[in-house]
Amino acid sequence: MGDEKTELIGFREEIANVQAAIADFESGKKLNIAIIAEPFAGRTAIANEIEKINAQKVTRLNLLCPVKNREEIALQGQSKRIVIIDNCHFLYMRKVGGFEIIEELLKLIENPDTMFITTWNLYSWKYLDEVIKIGKFFPVQINLPKLTADQIKESILSGYDKNEIKFLQDVGFENEKIIDFAKYQVMIKPLNKTINIPYLKISYDRLKVRLSRKKKVVAIEDLIFEKIKHISNGNPGVAGVIWQKSLEYPVIKPGNVKELSFNIDLDYDESFILGIILSMDSIGKRELAEIEGFEYQIDEIIFRLLKQGLIVMEDNNCRINPEALGSIVEFLKRSRLVW
């Protein structure tokens, strides 16, 4: 039902900015555009929308894996003056000789008669901006914003009929304490023992309900989408995955929306490969081996990443597990492997 509408929710201002840049181009002022966002944040949805709005004016290039041949981005024969290139982070590989294709793109975009609208993975963009100053070639840079709880609600529920989904309170929710003792398990590796450390657990659901009672009654569905927004950090793709996992069709309860905690334990090589997967959205084992340099290590590294639930394999390509995105980004930033 609401796919077209869904793609627009939360990004209206960004699309308006792109349309303004297109209008400037048509009046003689060329500005190339970079749309930048982290994985699952809706880059392709925006590209689709821009293509739909400007169907008569644009041609589109969809990149689905790392580009190895410069002919793949050749634009001979196309007559339209606006070019959309989706997933431009596939134009480079982090290895010696891995910048040839992106250098080709930078030559192409010097053409004053063609406007380029490109989408980029946030972490690839930050890397490329530091090492080859890619930002200089794209005067209009649009960073996709995080969605609010209301926008996530609007986006997700647009795929259902009115009253199709039933939002129910958890059994025993009323008896749940706002602050209670819980036990945190810590593994002591040298002793091979697990100890329980008591800590104070705060029930944010109960707290929110208690605080809001003085002003207004919080609807259960608002509570659920607030929780989904908190866990997904406003990332629409991640929010969608959490929704699907929490939904017991047609019922959803706040207690089903659970925040998964990933205790990431990786060495430097594994962390680096995880950073590459995060920066590329999707990448095959062969490409990872080319980047790492030692083919024999890659199987072992991928096994470790899969075992910890940090990545998933889709069509022989490694992708970040959407639920682990927040933990991965935090871990890699702490290790200074993404900037």
Place this chain on the structure above:
Amino acid sequence: MADDNIFKVLEFDATTILDSIIVLILAYILVRVLSFILVKVSERVNRYRFSVKMMLPVLKFSIYGIALYHISGNILNLSPNQLLAISGLIGAGIGFGLKDLFADVIGGIVITLEKPYQVGDKIKIGEYYGEVSDIGIRATKLVTPEDNLVFAPNFMVFTQPVSNANAGGHELLAVIDLYIDSDSDAASAMKILKEAMITSKYVYVSKKRPYTVLLKDYPFYRRLRGKAYVNDLRYEFEFQSDVTRRAWDEFSRKGISAPKVNIMEAGTSGSGEIQ
């Protein structure tokens, strides 16, 4: 009367001595435990590793200082005259041979306050180069690239220049020299070295941490010098090795060769001596 008080210094009973020893042992245990916790915490919060480790020497000097103050004030109950007498004894001790130990302790205090280097820094002091793993009361522990543990006396900070490669930062500027034949394509070689650096898993590049590649011509060869910051100074040598390996792999593919041995040929022609 004053003389009596002075001589009372020597009248410590067994309990007093035992109490003093217990306080010193407790201070030592506290220092060890807190150091262990701080080091563990610093490794968990990688980004703030140096900020946490910076507290180590301050903590040590504070704990030992408080322990000594407690012993002299509360256990030994020393009067000003007694303190004076002890100071005299310490002075004599320093004169007779504890001079170096005293200089080390003062050096430790200066290092703690002035911070010419901190735990985690890569420094060169005197003939020693390595990562500072601990700043103690008497000596600074350095781990050398060969993984040897060197105890550099703290007084060296007064007598030797200290070269600090990172000054509290995570990153460290690494220099990589590669030598190629004069006939090889220098521009292509520079591009390869640049890409080997910026794609290394150990590199860190930002506006404040830029990279450069320089070329210098010598009579029989060319030197390429790459400079870039390593993400974590602990990986300095891994970074150099990684860049060198990948650059030479690509040099081989592109036909860029190492200098020929004509230095020897030129040097030995005629006279048979190297010129």
